[in-house]
Amino acid sequence: MKPGLRYFAALGLCLSVTPALGETDFPVWDQHGAAKRPYIFTQQHNAVIQSDTEAPAQLIRLGYPLQVQLPGNPALWTFQPEESHHVEYLGRTMVYSPNRIAGTESILVFDLALSADAADGTEGQFTFKTEELPASLENVVPDGIYVVRFQVIDPD
Amino acid sequence: MLRRDFLRSAGAATALAAGGQSLGISQALAQPGDRLRDLPELRSGSGGIKTQLIMENGRFQVGERVLTMPAYRFAHMDTGSLPGPTLRVRPGDRVEWDLVNRMRPTGYPDGATDAQKAMFDQLEYTNVHVHGLQVSPKPGHDNVYQVLRPFCTPEPYTYDIPGPDTGRAQPSGMFWYHPHKHGSTTHQAWQGLSGAIIVEGEIDEVPEIRDIRERVIVLNGLLVNPAGEVPRAAIVPNAGFSPFTPIPSQPTDILLTMNGQLRPVIDIQPGEVQRWRFLNAAPHRFFWLDLEGHEFYQIGQDGIPFAAPRPVKRLLMAPGNRAEFLVKGGAPGTYRLHAELYEQGHPGGARPGWVIGTVEVAGPTRDDPIPSRLVEPPRMPDLPIAKRRTIHFKGEISGNEKAGEYVGSHDHSPGPRPPVQFYLDGKVFALNRIDQKVLGGTVEEWTLVNEDVFQHPFHIHVNPFQVVAVNGQPTCDDTWWDVIALPSRGQLTVRMYFRPDIDGKTVYHCHILPHEDNGMMANLYIYPPGTDMENPPEIPDTPEPIGWVPCAS
Numbered sequence: 001m002k003p004g005l006r007y008f009a010a011l012g013l014c015l016s017v018t019p020a021l022g023e024t025d026f027p028v029w030d031q032h033g034a035a036k037r038p039y040i041f042t043q044q045h046n047a048v049i050q051s052d053t054e055a056p057a058q059l060i061r062l063g064y065p066l067q068v069q070l071p072g073n074p075a076l077w078t079f080q081p082e083e084s085h086h087v088e089y090l091g092r093t094m095v096y097s098p099n100r101i102a103g104t105e106s107i108l109v110f111d112l113a114l115s116a117d118a119a120d121g122t123e124g125q126f127t128f129k130t131e132e133l134p135a136s137l138e139n140v141v142p143d144g145i146y147v148v149r150f151q152v153i154d155p156d
Numbered sequence: 157m158l159r160r161d162f163l164r165s166a167g168a169a170t171a172l173a174a175g176g177q178s179l180g181i182s183q184a185l186a187q188p189g190d191r192l193r194d195l196p197e198l199r200s201g202s203g204g205i206k207t208q209l210i211m212e213n214g215r216f217q218v219g220e221r222v223l224t225m226p227a228y229r230f231a232h233m234d235t236g237s238l239p240g241p242t243l244r245v246r247p248g249d250r251v252e253w254d255l256v257n258r259m260r261p262t263g264y265p266d267g268a269t270d271a272q273k274a275m276f277d278q279l280e281y282t283n284v285h286v287h288g289l290q291v292s293p294k295p296g297h298d299n300v301y302q303v304l305r306p307f308c309t310p311e312p313y314t315y316d317i318p319g320p321d322t323g324r325a326q327p328s329g330m331f332w333y334h335p336h337k338h339g340s341t342t343h344q345a346w347q348g349l350s351g352a353i354i355v356e357g358e359i360d361e362v363p364e365i366r367d368i369r370e371r372v373i374v375l376n377g378l379l380v381n382p383a384g385e386v387p388r389a390a391i392v393p394n395a396g397f398s399p400f401t402p403i404p405s406q407p408t409d410i411l412l413t414m415n416g417q418l419r420p421v422i423d424i425q426p427g428e429v430q431r432w433r434f435l436n437a438a439p440h441r442f443f444w445l446d447l448e449g450h451e452f453y454q455i456g457q458d459g460i461p462f463a464a465p466r467p468v469k470r471l472l473m474a475p476g477n478r479a480e481f482l483v484k485g486g487a488p489g490t491y492r493l494h495a496e497l498y499e500q501g502h503p504g505g506a507r508p509g510w511v512i513g514t515v516e517v518a519g520p521t522r523d524d525p526i527p528s529r530l531v532e533p534p535r536m537p538d539l540p541i542a543k544r545r546t547i548h549f550k551g552e553i554s555g556n557e558k559a560g561e562y563v564g565s566h567d568h569s570p571g572p573r574p575p576v577q578f579y580l581d582g583k584v585f586a587l588n589r590i591d592q593k594v595l596g597g598t599v600e601e602w603t604l605v606n607e608d609v610f611q612h613p614f615h616i617h618v619n620p621f622q623v624v625a626v627n628g629q630p631t632c633d634d635t636w637w638d639v640i641a642l643p644s645r646g647q648l649t650v651r652m653y654f655r656p657d658i659d660g661k662t663v664y665h666c667h668i669l670p671h672e673d674n675g676m677m678a679n680l681y682i683y684p685p686g687t688d689m690e691n692p693p694e695i696p697d698t699p700e701p702i703g704w705v706p707c708a709s
Contacts, residue, residue, distance in 0.1 A: 026266050029382030034221060036382070037409050040401035044392045044555040044575040058404040059266040069394050069504075071554070095395045095504045099609045099645070101554045107395045107504050139573055140555040153266060 026155040029061070038065040038111075043140050047125075047147045058150040062120070066112040068128065070146060071097070073106035075132040077146070086124030086152070088113045103134030120154035192420040192513065195352070195372055196241040198230050204250035205243075207231045208310065209284060209333075211349065212258035214238075218411055219418040223384040225347040226259040226280075238416040239374040239437060240333070240351025247326045247357055248319025254310035255284050263381060263388035265404050276388050277705060279343045280306045284313060285336035286353060287476065288459045288638045290326055290618055290655060291315045293662035298617065300336040300663060301587070303701035317355065324655055327534060327636075328357025329459030330372070330433040330478040338585060338677060342439050342669040346379040346386045348416065350437035359461040364527035365482075370431045371422070375473070375512070377438030378411040391670065392575045393553055395504020399440060400670070403575060412441065412495060414513050422493070422515045424485035429524035431455075433480045436473040439669035441507060442611070442641070443473045444496040447515060449486050453526050456480040460620060460636040461531050470496065474613035476639035476667035482526060485517045501610035501644055503553065534636065536622060537653050542598035547664075547678075549614075549642060550607040551578040551671060560584065577675050578666065584675030588697045590661070591678035597656035597685040603649045606642035612671060615639045616652070616664040616680070625649035639667050659684040661695065 039060055060066070066087065070077045072094075079089045090111040097107045112126060126148055133144035198207065208231035216223045216238045227236025230243075230253075245251055259280040264273060283302040291298050296314055304311045318326045331353040335344040352372050360366060379400060381387050389402035398410045414420055424430055436443050445452075446469065453465035458478050471479045497509035550562060557563070558571045562582040577584055580591070594600060601624065604614050620636045627646045642648055665677035681695055 027383070030222075030384075031382055034219075034382070034409060037398060037407040039405040039407055040394045040396070040398075041405055042392050042394055042401065042555075045403055045405060049555075049573070057267045061266070064407055067396075097395065097503050097505060100501075100503045109395060136554050136556055138556065139568060151267075 026059075026061075026153055028155045036064050038067040040067045040069060041148050042069050043071060043137060043146065045148055046141050047149050048142060048145070049140055058148060059153050060114065060150045062114065062118065062152060062154045062156075066114070066126075068110040068112065068126065068148075069107050070110075070128060071101045071104035071106075071134075071137065072108040072130065073104060075104065075130045075134055077108050077110075077128045077130045079110060080127040080129055083127035083147075084125060086115045086118045086122050087126045088115050101134075102136040104136070114152060118152045120152060122152040123149070124152065125149040190417060190420055192371065192373070192422045193415050193417060195239065195374065195415055196233060196237050197244060198241060199244040200246065200249045200251065203248070204252070205245070206252040208256050209253045210236075210256040210258065211282065212236060213260050213262070216416065218378070218413060218416060221380070221384050221411070223378065223380060224262050225386060226344075226349060228349060228351055238348045239376055240349065242352040242354060242372050243333070244354045244356060245317055247317055247328070247355060248321070249317050251315040251317065252312065254312050255282070255304055256310045257282050257304045257306050257308065259306050261388060263383075263385040265387070265389055265402065265406055278337075279340045279388060280706070281340055281701070282335045282337050282344060283311070284333055285617070286315055286331065286333050288331035288478075288620070289315060289353065290318055290658065292658055292660060293618055294660040298662075300617070301661075301698045303337060305703060306706040308707040318657070322657055324534065325357070326355050327460040328355050328359050329456045329461055330354055330435060330480055331459045332435050332437065332478070334437065339673050342673045343386060343388070345437065345439035345669050346377070348376040348378055348413070348437070350374060350376065350435070352433070352435055354433070355459065358531045359455065362527050362530055364429070364525045365431060365455075368429055368431055368524065370433070372433050373414055374435045374437050375443055376413045376416070377441045378413060379408055380411060381406045381408055390575050392555070393503045393670075397508055399502055399507070410441075412438070412510055412512055419511060420513050422513060424483065424515060424517055425519040425522055426485050426488055426517055427522040427524060428485045429482050429526060430485075431480070431482055433478065434471075434473065435478045436475055438475055440475060441495070442475070442498050442500045443512075444498045445471045445473065445479070446494045446496050447483065448491040448494070449489075450483055450491065450515070453482040453484070454479060455482060455530055457635050458620060458638045461533055462635075463531070463533055464529055465526055472498075472641070474611070474639055474641040474667065475669065476613060476615055484524065484526065488517050491515045491517065500641075501608060533634065536651060537599060539599045539653075541601050541651075542595065543600045544603070545592065545600065546603045546605060548581050548605045548607060549579075549612045549666065549676065550582070551610055551612075551676070552576065574674065576670070578671040580665075580676055580678045583678070585677040587700070589679060590681050590695055592664075592680045593683065593689070593692060594654050594680065595683050595685065595687055595689050596654050596659050599651060599653050601649055601651050603647055604642055605647045606645060609644040610668065610671070611641040611644055612676065613639045613641045613667040614648070614650070614664065615667040617662040618658055618682070619652055619654050621650040621652040623648055624651045654682055656685045658682065661698065
């Protein structure tokens with residue numbers, strides 16, 4: 001089984017043994033007036049590098065923003081709408097970050113949101129690709145393909 | 157309030173609702189704009205003190221949030237304190253405490269299975285380090301290899317603080333205690349587990365200082381999820397205000413607090429001089445302190461006093477640093493206390509500036525004096541340099557590297573690849589690899605080479621040091637440090653005197669604690685004077701921890 005499928009299988013197994021996604025398992029996060037911060041994903045969240053045992057399910061609560069941060073420049077990461085589901089692409093910024101990761105000068109920051117039809121139990125994913133993968137990312141993002149799979153939960 | 161007046165009993169600033177065990181809200185005086193609280197204190201009696209240092213979960217109001225996390229308390233306190241209570245001692249004291257671990261896990265990611273939860277059991281394993289105290293690192297003392305699991309038998313620690321009879325007394329100033337279990341140090345620091353240790357001595361009798369208002373101020377960086385808990389997961393760095401994200405991801409926020417409060421207010425009169433003792437107990441954030449319209453008159457660094465006050469506009473505090481200074485109230489008004497924007501090398505650029513508090517100058521005008529002389533600081537012994545060493549610092553944050561020694565990013569061989577790794581001399585920490593062997597009673601010079609843009613703060617246990625060169629250029633600075641930030645892609649040379657009366661195995665490491673926990677720590681063995689260093693005695697292995705689960709729950 002390919003690593004990505006292994007991860008997805010692990011995700012499915014994990015979810016299949018999880019009882020109802022109710023308040024007992026996912027108590028509401030009281031925001032206490034604070035702004036909702038995003039779920040942030042970096043290259044280390046790439047699904048294809050996660051082993052079965054180390055791949056906890058990525059659950060995302062309705063109403064929270066998403067953000068993907070990938071090292072780049074000169075590598076340019078692009079959102080793949082055909083290989084992304086139940087997310088909306090909101091835009092990209094580039095943050096100067098030289099000398100942190102070899103072969104990259106910046107962090108590309110992508111803002112995403114769950115799509116309007118996302119609901120409790122919805123399974124989705126987002127995919128980014130690059131054709132200029134630096135050697136320093138060859139193992140963590142093999143072939144320049146970055147994928148995060150998730151399931152939506154609604155504690156309310 | 158005069159310093160002598162507020163040497164209060166422990167617990168004065170806590171316990172609005174008793175019962176940390178029952179998760180009552182322990183501190184409710186934490187709204188922005190509240191007056192800066194004084195932390196609870198415990199003072200040693202004649203010759204020392206004996207107590208318990210208890211860690212247990214509580215709920216703490218910080219701003220508009222209620223946080224659920226463990227906190228320290230001493231035995232006689234009803235509830236924990238965020239940050240922990242202050243201990244006041246004197247050179248020559250014996251401090252004995254039993255560390256009691258009653259921490260319970262919090263911060264699980266949504267949907268975590270029992271197996272995944274078990275992967276992070278060790279985040280409640282702990283011990284305690286007395287940072288900056290020149291005491292024995294051996295078992296039963298300042299032993300950072302000790303592992304205390306939750307609800308197991310309390311672990312006794314004894315610290316004999318060097319007195320004048322040793323010929324080299326512990327300097328009088330600000331030190332601190334915090335957990336130091338390799339692998340869980342960061343998590344527990346994100347929870348604010350830290351407390352000040354004040355060693356009182358000669359500088360406290362300087363006439364211009366003796367009776368002025370003193371404030372002990374602990375800076376924390378609390379990384380919390382929307383539930384007000386520290387995420388229980390591997391974390392990786394990211395750009396943005398909240399500097400780390402867990403795997404799997406959880407939304408996080410970073411709360412920069414003073415004595416557990418968001419943006420408190422400090423009162424001072426025009427012309428009044430106050431003594432502020434600042435500790436940066438945050439595991440990652442540098443604080444570049446700046447008070448609008450005021451100068452600081454620094455009187456000590458890392459617990460070691462100066463010969464005379466040094467006027468400075470801003471003070472840089474790397475994680476682990478302490479700075480003690482005098483502040484003289486200016487014209488009536490309100491002034492912001494900043495942590496200035498600072499480029500410490502984190503991914504995504506400079507850490508943003510942040511107002512951490514305000515100072516309100518009001519009331520009758522005074523004209524308190526600033527002293528011109530303080531005390532005679534410790535001197536570096538006039539000894540030849542016994543040995544010179546070079547230590548290399550390098551981090552790897554791509555997630556691309558195999559676990560273990562640094563081999564470079566082109567290695568495609570199979571094996572686990574940790575999300576991040578940090579290396580000293582190309583190696584991650586190993587419990588029973590002795591990286592440096594030194595001889596007590598000697599002076600050495602270490603050149604610390606930083607291959608990164610991350611400004612790794614170098615820290616060594618037991619003995620402080622002086623900086624003698626920056627990027628090879630000599631300095632003329634007699635300041636003593638126990639933590640100092642290395643310049644980005646630069647180097648420092650430090651000179652250390654290994655006091656002859658303390659031997660044993662201890663560590664040096666980066667005090668950005670996510671770096672330390674991910675490998676950037678190494679072992680140092682100090683042999684007693686007289687040891688034949690050409691043929692030194694074998695060093696026994698440190699036992700691996702026994703047992704891997706809490707003793708009860």
